[in-house]
Amino acid sequence: MPQDALLDHCLELLSAVGRPRSRRMFGGQGLYVDELFIALIVFDRLYLKADDETRARFQAAGCQPFTYPKKGGSAVVLSYWTAPDEAMDSPDAMAPWARMAMAAALRARQAAPKPVRKRKVPAPDPAATAAAPAASAARRRTASARAKR
Incomplete structure (x- = not known):
């Protein structure tokens, strides 16, 4: 089956479980259902x-x-498996397999560490920065005066 025909067929198969779309990646296509990455065509x-x-x-x-082969002769195995032959026949036959793929993708998303957001530090106020040394000196004088009492 030509690449475009296979892509169209797979998108139709996945339409039984949501809104499918594709995106080119890895020399093939990444397939999403309802914005959840669940399949590859490679x-x-x-x-x-x-x-x-x-x-x-x-x-x-x-x-x-x-x-896929890795340098040195070993193979890299990803967590993607071929669809059963009978699932490729119709959207109804694909639906249970697509639901399993969606569930696996959701579990992987929940297990992934949350990205750490850097807190934005506000820029210093130039007026406050200029006044800081004077305020610091005043605190030192006050502390010194208290110590003498």
Whole structure:
């Protein structure tokens, strides 16, 4: 199936569970449903997001993990698995698999560490900065006077 036809077909399959869209990435396509990244199309195959809770179902259905070679000969295995052949037939057949991918993506999003937001420090007021040394000197004089009493 040509790349554009496969993409259109996969978007139609995923429409059973939400509003799908695609974005080019990794030399393929990233697929989102309701702005949740749940699938990849790479090497003319659809890969759905999986995790520890869903991986066994993908394995039992005869699906394969997405892997690519790394320098040195080892392989990198990502948490995306091929969709079962029968799920590629219709949106209704894909729906349970797409829901599992969405659930895995949601769990991954919740487990990810929250980015630390840097607190903005307000710029110093030039007038207050100029007055600071005088105020500091006045405090020292007051403290010195109290100590003498």
